[in-house]
Amino acid sequence: MSDERKEAAQDIALPSYMRAIVFDGQKAVWQPRQPLPEPRSGESLLKILLAGVCNTDKEILRGYRPDFKGVMGHEFVAVVVRSDQPALIGRRVCGEINLVCHTCLYCRSGRPHHCSYRRVPGISGKDGCFAEYMTLPTELLHLVPDTLADEQAVYCEPLAAALEIPEQNHIRPSQELAVLGDGRLAFMVAQVLALSGAPVTVIGHHPEKLDRFKPFARTLLQPEGSYEVVVDATGQPAGLTTAVGLTRSGGRLIIKSTYADLSQIDMSEIVVRELQIDGSRCGPFEPALRLLEKGWVRLPEVERYRPEAFAEAFASRAFKAAIDFREVDKRD
Numbered sequence: 019m020s021d022e023r024k025e026a027a028q029d030i031a032l033p034s035y036m037r038a039i040v041f042d043g044q045k046a047v048w049q050p051r052q053p054l055p056e057p058r059s060g061e062s063l064l065k066i067l068l069a070g071v072c073n074t075d076k077e078i079l080r081g082y083r084p085d086f087k088g089v090m091g092h093e094f095v096a097v098v099v100r101s102d103q104p105a106l107i108g109r110r111v112c113g114e115i116n117l118v119c120h121t122c123l124y125c126r127s128g129r130p131h132h133c134s135y136r137r138v139p140g141i142s143g144k145d146g147c148f149a150e151y152m153t154l155p156t157e158l159l160h161l162v163p164d165t166l167a168d169e170q171a172v173y174c175e176p177l178a179a180a181l182e183i184p185e186q187n188h189i190r191p192s193q194e195l196a197v198l199g200d201g202r203l204a205f206m207v208a209q210v211l212a213l214s215g216a217p218v219t220v221i222g223h224h225p226e227k228l229d230r231f232k233p234f235a236r237t238l239l240q241p242e243g244s245y246e247v248v249v250d251a252t253g254q255p256a257g258l259t260t261a262v263g264l265t266r267s268g269g270r271l272i273i274k275s276t277y278a279d280l281s282q283i284d285m286s287e288i289v290v291r292e293l294q295i296d297g298s299r300c301g302p303f304e305p306a307l308r309l310l311e312k313g314w315v316r317l318p319e320v321e322r323y324r325p326e327a328f329a330e331a332f333a334s335r336a337f338k339a340a341i342d343f344r345e346v347d348k349r350d
């Protein structure tokens with residue numbers, strides 16, 4: 019971007035209020051006059067372009083995070099409008115979601131994602147991206163390559179979450195792998211695993227969703243067979259029970275799902291069959307952006323909704339729904 023355009027972005031007079039979708043502790047409410055957030059030291063102010071709806075957002079509506087109140091949403095593409103790093107102003111970014119303290123035991127021992135004082139936009143202690151503007155520590159921002167459309171870049175966070183699996187585990191290309199679930203996270207996980215060369219089986223309930231997996235995975239409508247590594251990406255407690263049954267003795271079970279309900283599994287079976295169980299959450303953004311830029315990951319079309327139609331976006335059965343804040347500008 020030219021210097022003039024950067025200055026223009028910096029000079030843009032900001033409104034005092036913005037439109038936002040706020041979780042009030044029980045439900046999502048439309049806030050047409052939410053005060054604009056003020057960036058703290060080390061933070062940038064972002065103007066949201068496109069914000070992805072995630073299963074976690076739906077779980078928050080179901081009580082997954084009873085102590086959270088504030089602007090919802092954590093997957094986004096945005097433009098930097100104020101920053102302590104002037105070179106970023108006017109640039110398009112996506113952002114990591116773990117706000118950490120840098121001083122606690124976890125931060126000092128190379129596990130900042132487990133910071134004792136971790137805050138997460140739209141999930142824990144921090145306003146999220148279902149609003150026209152949000153603030154985020156500048157250190158968490160990643161430049162989006164110009165060749166990527168907003169609709170592609172909004173997949174960065176879920177793709178990074180999928181990449182956390184090979185970040186944590188040695189995935190052997192000769193091992194049989196299974197992914198439980200046919201939603202968006204499962205779609206990212208299955209592709210990341212398939213890129214290793216391993217044979218991947220995807221098990222889901224929706225034939226029309228499973229069709230999308232066929233270019234890179236075998237698909238099944240019923241659980242069947244046994245696998246060295248099983249990933250639960252169903253987003254439902256029952257998925258874990260099924261996943262245990264599909265994992266070979268001495269094999270590994272990776273859990274990507276988070277949900278409001280508790281799951282019930284027979285822990286003795288885990289002991290007797292010596293299963294390894296890994297929780298797996300957020301992953302690395304730069305590798306995700308590289309895969310997106312190279313076009314090595316298929317991305318289903320994004321179904322876009324106006325911010326006021328957030329309830330429809332949350333209820334959408336689309337593979338991927340997103341709230342489009344660019345439309346707000348167009349209407350003004």
Ligand SMILES: [Zn+2]
Nearest residue numbers: 072073074093
């Ligand atoms: Zn998410």
Ligand SMILES: [Zn+2]
Nearest residue numbers: 119122125133
């Ligand atoms: Zn910390």
